Amino acid sequence: MENNILKEYIERNFFAQAEILSETEENMTILADKKIYKEIAEYIKNLGYTFLADITSTDNKDCFMVICQFFRYTKNENITLKIKIEDRVNPEIDSLAGLWATADWHEREVYDLMGINFKGHPNLKRILMWEGYKGHPLRKDFPAVTRKRSWELG
């Protein structure tokens, strides 16, 4: 993928805060610090990757990862942006809801199921589970099979 502009931009501005994990014909994966998350996402958007396909998260036991997928509408090119969140007690990250309207629901889903707070989100509340539900089901310490009812957990 010929995206030297993005590479240069990252090297120039965020030398220590972002690294390129892998690069193939179609995909470029960037691991970035959470401080520059919004900034880099905005830059990616301005580069022409205007389709935010997905925001999701994983629980890597020692940390959380937030993973965004950006696509171009014209070419089969994709940037994967990964953000590591070290703080397990109070994980927090900027919200992209100001850049893409679709980020609203994606982030609410992540918040609901993984328990990551999005700073600056206009309407951060549970989306799939109900209000008042305890716990975040997709975390690895949340049991998938248990004798208890799911609402008795947490």
Next chain:
Amino acid sequence: MRTQTYKINLGPQHPSTHGVLHVVLEIDGETIVGSETNIGYLHRGIEKLAENKKYPQVIPYTDRLDYLAGMSNNLLYVQTVEKMLGTEVPERASYIRVIIAELMRIANHMVGIGIYIMDLGAVTGVFYPFIQREHILDLFSKLCGSRMTFNYMRIGGVAVDIDEDFIRGTEIFLDQLPKMLHEYHTLVDENEIFLSRTKNIGKISKSQAESFGLTGPNLRASGLGYDLRKVAPYEVYDRFDFNIPVAYNGDCFDRYIVRMQEVEESIKIIRQAMAQLPQGEIKAKLPRIIKPEAGDCYHQAENPKGILGCYLVSDGTPKPYRVHFRRPSFNNISIFDEVAIGHKIADFIAIMASFDFVLGEVDA
């Protein structure tokens, strides 16, 4: 005189929310001034359940996502696992997958347009397309023994080979389908009431559609011809000659007409695929226990309702560490709150129906 707005609950039990969608509408007379969409009534935790299953055991769960297009969901999931494993799928299997996926697309669009007309009040409109869908489901149930939850795709290929019966049945089906489409066009397209209910209703501009991550026919009705079958061809889609129908108004009528035209393109694809269908294996050789190397992978494909994506994380064990689905309906309906404002309640029903969403997919 003092007037005030009031709130009504559209759903979770309501005849035209297609399941259990809940929309709180704030209305002034019959005009909507505020709207809040609540989802989650059908949340089954498929992503969490998948973490405790082996890779092939996740396939049946994907049937339950968009239960009107089970085959396409199967396909996307096995493709993602294949991408992680780096497996090459035999050519015949690829062709079969395309044929099946396109038949599924026709079946899905038949439900989509049928229910759309029904929600506008013309109950008869639902029966003509459903008869066509029934033909497809008959073919599928002969092929894999199931009508809705197929579990047909396998990692590295497909479960069973298609036989002469299936091919002949598909040909007969494709021969009579254009007649029905024509009949439907004449019944619906020029109906004055239908036009007044759909033209310029629920308009979505191109930039709105981009921002809300709309995909599938809903995006293409807003003037953006983004279809993964053309932009990032998977399986053998690059070998066929077909068009991507695009409409430019972004209203309810365009969303309907794009679906109708897509069915015609699907017929073209299936005909070509059947003509080119090669002989050979239908399944790649794979180890008994599927253990992808540690790592992650995102893959997406053009489902009937939009782009279904799957993000898969492996830690080297036979069970996936994390499975996430990017469900098209989930993104598509997030625009409701914005589009609804200023329309009448009846228009909102028309908008909802024109989006052709499935709650199984929205709530995962």
Next chain:
Amino acid sequence: MEFLDNIFLYGTSIIRSIITWIGFDPAITNMIMAAVYTVAILVICTLVALFYVLYERKLAGFIQYRPGPNKLGPFGLFQTVADAVKLLTKEDIVPRNADKALHFLAPLFVFIPPILALGAIPFGNKLVAVDLNIGMLYILAVTSLSTIPFFLAGWSSNNKYTMLGAMRAVSQKISYEIPVIFSVLAITMIAGSLNMSEVVGMQGKLWFVFVQPLSFLIFFIAGIAETNRAPFDLPEGESELTAGYLTEYSGMKWALFFLAEYCSMFVFSAMATTLFLGGWLGPVLPGWMWFVLKVHVLMTVIIWIRWTFPRIRVDKLLEFNWKILIPASILNIFATGIGVYLFNNFF
């Protein structure tokens, strides 16, 4: 032929002579005869509802490539009866905060206008319960009462959906009343009479539908709207308002609304037949049979329309009425007036 034509008249005169033979005085005899007429009209209402529910389902099935009800009895003839039994045994649910008295009364009231109207409609030559000389006015007056039960039903249920349905019902029924009256007015101008039987008698040579085609069209469209049939079934609008004013009704109360819809459809078709299609007039067959046939054709057309068209939107509905139907009917009255004037003075 003569005998068949007058079979119902013979029937009533036999009953009358029996009563006189028993020895009641004339006033009481008249009262008993009135009761007999009422029972006859109630029977007609019930039969019409029972038959047309089944007929509509069969016809809808035919339109939609499916058999329709066919399990109970030959051709599914007993389907409606079975449904009625089921509905009678269903639990009657009344919302906690509903106005219970009105909630109970609304489904009863809904039957009154069609029954009252049927009393003045001539089913055949002299075959009319009360031959009023202001029959038309009377029928228009009683059918316009039908707004009230719908509003009562919607309001007493104390539910937002029913309230919306009730508001739609009121605005729709009241505004579509006007074109109905105007189109009937054109007929009155030609006929010079408000008596239903006389209007039929004048159509011996030429049905009024050929004299007043526009008027018939307006009457027919507005009539469909008056009876809440698709594409004007907005007060129910099942895909928008769940069931509109009917949302909180279940069991037999709901069934009464349902049956009343068919009765008012029948009344409307009967009116259209009388005013425009020559009522009972026709060759060979007995008069009442001609009347039933013509009504049946109109009913079929209404059902056919219902299963073909999508529902119109509420603001478009009123727009259509105020901007198209009413101006057209007023123009029609003007044209008719000029025509009548010219006809009377120059021919």
